[in-house]
Amino acid sequence: xTESKSWGLLAEFPNPARLLKAAQATHAAGYRRFETFSPFPxxxxxxxxxxxxxxxxxxxxxxxxxxxxxGLALQWWSGSVAYPLVIGGKPLFAWEFALPITFELSILFAxxxxxxxxxxxxxxxRPNHPLDYVPRFKKVTDDAFFLAxxxxxxxxxxxxxxAFLESIGGEHITVVEEQNG
Amino acid sequence: MAHxxxxxxxxxPPLVDNDLSFGEVTEKICxxxxxxxxxxxxxxxxxxxxxxxxxxGAIGWLIWEGTGIWxxxxxxxxxxxxxxxxxxxxxxxAGTLISAILFLFRxxxxxxxxxxxxxxxxxxxxxxxxxxGIHVGRVWAAYWMLPLPNQMSMWPxxxxxxxxxxxxxxxxFTVSLMFWYVGxxxxxxxxxxxxxxxxxxxxxxxLSLGWRGANRHWQNYERAYLLLAALATPxxxxxxxxxxxxxxVSLIPGWHTTIFPPYFVAGAIFSGFAMVLTLAIPARxxxxxxxxxxxxHIENMTKIxxxxxxxxxxxxxxxxxxxxxxxxxxxxFAFVNRALGPFGWAYFIMxxxxxxxxQIFWFKKMRTNMTVVFILSIFVxxxxxxxxxxxxxxxxxxxxxxxxxxxxxxxxDILTFIGSFGLFFTLFILFMKFLPAVAMAEVKGVxxxxxxxxxxxxxxxxxx
Numbered sequence: 001x002t003e004s005k006s007w008g009l010l011a012e013f014p015n016p017a018r019l020l021k022a023a024q025a026t027h028a029a030g031y032r033r034f035e036t037f038s039p040f041p042x043x044x045x046x047x048x049x050x051x052x053x054x055x056x057x058x059x060x061x062x063x064x065x066x067x068x069x070x071g072l073a074l075q076w077w078s079g080s081v082a083y084p085l086v087i088g089g090k091p092l093f094a095w096e097f098a099l100p101i102t103f104e105l106s107i108l109f110a111x112x113x114x115x116x117x118x119x120x121x122x123x124x125x126r127p128n129h130p131l132d133y134v135p136r137f138k139k140v141t142d143d144a145f146f147l148a149x150x151x152x153x154x155x156x157x158x159x160x161x162x163a164f165l166e167s168i169g170g171e172h173i174t175v176v177e178e179q180n181g
Numbered sequence: 182m183a184h185x186x187x188x189x190x191x192x193x194p195p196l197v198d199n200d201l202s203f204g205e206v207t208e209k210i211c212x213x214x215x216x217x218x219x220x221x222x223x224x225x226x227x228x229x230x231x232x233x234x235x236x237x238g239a240i241g242w243l244i245w246e247g248t249g250i251w252x253x254x255x256x257x258x259x260x261x262x263x264x265x266x267x268x269x270x271x272x273x274x275a276g277t278l279i280s281a282i283l284f285l286f287r288x289x290x291x292x293x294x295x296x297x298x299x300x301x302x303x304x305x306x307x308x309x310x311x312x313x314g315i316h317v318g319r320v321w322a323a324y325w326m327l328p329l330p331n332q333m334s335m336w337p338x339x340x341x342x343x344x345x346x347x348x349x350x351x352x353x354f355t356v357s358l359m360f361w362y363v364g365x366x367x368x369x370x371x372x373x374x375x376x377x378x379x380x381x382x383x384x385x386x387x388l389s390l391g392w393r394g395a396n397r398h399w400q401n402y403e404r405a406y407l408l409l410a411a412l413a414t415p416x417x418x419x420x421x422x423x424x425x426x427x428x429x430v431s432l433i434p435g436w437h438t439t440i441f442p443p444y445f446v447a448g449a450i451f452s453g454f455a456m457v458l459t460l461a462i463p464a465r466x467x468x469x470x471x472x473x474x475x476x477x478h479i480e481n482m483t484k485i486x487x488x489x490x491x492x493x494x495x496x497x498x499x500x501x502x503x504x505x506x507x508x509x510x511x512x513x514f515a516f517v518n519r520a521l522g523p524f525g526w527a528y529f530i531m532x533x534x535x536x537x538x539x540q541i542f543w544f545k546k547m548r549t550n551m552t553v554v555f556i557l558s559i560f561v562x563x564x565x566x567x568x569x570x571x572x573x574x575x576x577x578x579x580x581x582x583x584x585x586x587x588x589x590x591x592x593x594d595i596l597t598f599i600g601s602f603g604l605f606f607t608l609f610i611l612f613m614k615f616l617p618a619v620a621m622a623e624v625k626g627v628x629x630x631x632x633x634x635x636x637x638x639x640x641x642x643x644x645x
Binding site for chain 2: 015016017019020021023035036037038039040041042043044045046049051054055056057060064074075078079082083085087088090097098100101103104105107108110111112114115117118119121122124125126127128129131132137138139140141142143
């Protein structure tokens with residue numbers, strides 16, 4: 001039972017300790033799609049929200065292996081097939097001389113994978129968000145701590161959720177409007 | 182409960198002085214960016230821009246006239262350009278060392294200086310990349326160093342250490358830049374949310390990608406940051422290793438030695454920390470960052486200088502020992518010539534600045550005296566430039582005595598080097614003004630009240 005126009009509810013908490021406890025209580029109450037917002041990562045929050053582990057390391061691994069394959073293939077193909085040239089009597093290809101560049105390309109690809117993968121998993125860049133229209137929310141990158149329950153959560157009910165947020169000590173509880181266009 | 186901890190372990194000294202609150206951290210760091218430029222800052226910018234202009238002129242004349250305007254001659258095909266390249270790349274090592282290696286070792290004091298040191302790394306690597314780029318002579322063909330398909334169907338020679346160097350330094354630059362940027366995203370979001378002007382809001386808004394501190398985002402972010410640190414750690418060690426291959430893989434006596442990679446890496450850390458100190462000591466005064474970059478930070482860095490300085494000293498001694506022990510008369514000659522030959526004066530400067538003077542950091546009084554540390558850091562910068570000079574100048578007495586010569590820099594060698602400092606300081610001064618010089622989100626994360634289990638919250642009775 002959701003209101004057609006609201007994105008969800010936003011509550012503020014005074015410090016990291018209270019936000020952590022609020023997150024534990026919200027999870028215990030059965031909410032699963034709620035989110036906390038803080039100016040820095042809070043130790044223990046992932047456990048309080050019972051989030052599954054991050055998927056970033058898999059992207060890093062895949063990208064790193066791709067870099068390694070690219071490095072080896074580039075050096076072997078260009079030196080042995082495309083432009084074979086004997087220099088100083090050295091073989092056209094050997095893994096020993098290929099090692100430095102293979103290593104560097106593995107690191108380069110893995111780093112790109114990590115950074116781009118992290119932003120992609122976070123669905124960033126996202127220039128516009130319904131929360132941006134809540135004036136108090138601007139403090140989230142300074143010294144304020146928030147918990148939001150989106151209307152897409154199965155447990156969400158405007159009145160009941162509002163009462164719940166009040167009961168766990170949420171302050172300045174705001175109904176966040178969905179922004180169209 | 183274990184009782185065998187000393188007071189230092191249980192109650193470590195705070196990482197930020199004066200018990201700042203989260204809001205005060207934001208206020209202090211953003212204040213630097215948001216305040217209108219003051220005359221001290223503008224005054225610092227003038228010499229930097231002058232240097233940058235000199236660099237532009239010197240490079241312009243070089244491209245017009247050719248590398249003949251430098252003091253290069255027949256046995257010495259590598260002159261100041263290579264010395265300056267290695268010097269700047271070396272300086273560029275401290276940033277990633279502080280960001281990555283100290284991060285993996287959980288050295289939380291790094292948070293105050295990492296942003297700053299990473300910026301320094303990036304600017305130093307930009308200065309470094311200029312030198313081999315212009316040394317090739319025909320600058321317009323510099324892209325031949327890259328493996329690009331071309332109408333001549335030619336490919337670069339991957340068996341050459343010089344090409345490994347192209348990959349190592351450009352990978353290092355790219356990864357350092359990404360590492361720096363990822364760290365900047367939450368802080369630029371802070372600047373976006375505080376922006377008063379539309380331009381500021383748009384610029385920081387675009388750069389911060391819509392970061393709004395969601396915990397699911399922080400989870401991926403922290404994991405990505407850890408992975409980047411783990412990737413950058415072997416990378417930073419590999420870069421100066423590969424730079425040393427430029428020398429070590431050749432067959433020149435005095436260069437062809439296996440000690441070069443570790444010796445270069447130790448020297449790079451040594452010179453990098455010296456440059457961090459040279460920049461940090463005036464910057465903390467000018468921008469009022471004493472609460473963040475505390476005397477403890479400076480003291481920790483002087484200890485790293487002391488250790489790496491002795492590693493470098495050990496390498497100098499070991500080179501000589503091996504030159505004698507190898508029984509190779511060419512190798513022995515190269516080293517005796519380094520210390521007692523025509524460039525002996527440079528060897529003397531190198532040893533005095535790198536091995537002898539840093540020994541005063543054994544004394545706590547010296548480690549905590551900002552004037553002494555500042556002067557010493559400049560000594561180390563000079564000493565490390567001369568180390569690369571001494572190594573490169575080994576070429577001056579090659580295999581045929583008839584071709585022996587001496588290297589004298591021309592005015593253009595000197596102007597290009599001075600100009601590179603202009604570029605470095607211009608970038609650094611602009612960075613201090615337009616980007617948060619201290620990683621705010623990270624500093625807030627190490628404040629005592631960032632821990633949900635901080636004792637203050639128990640006293641307030643919020644925690645049961």
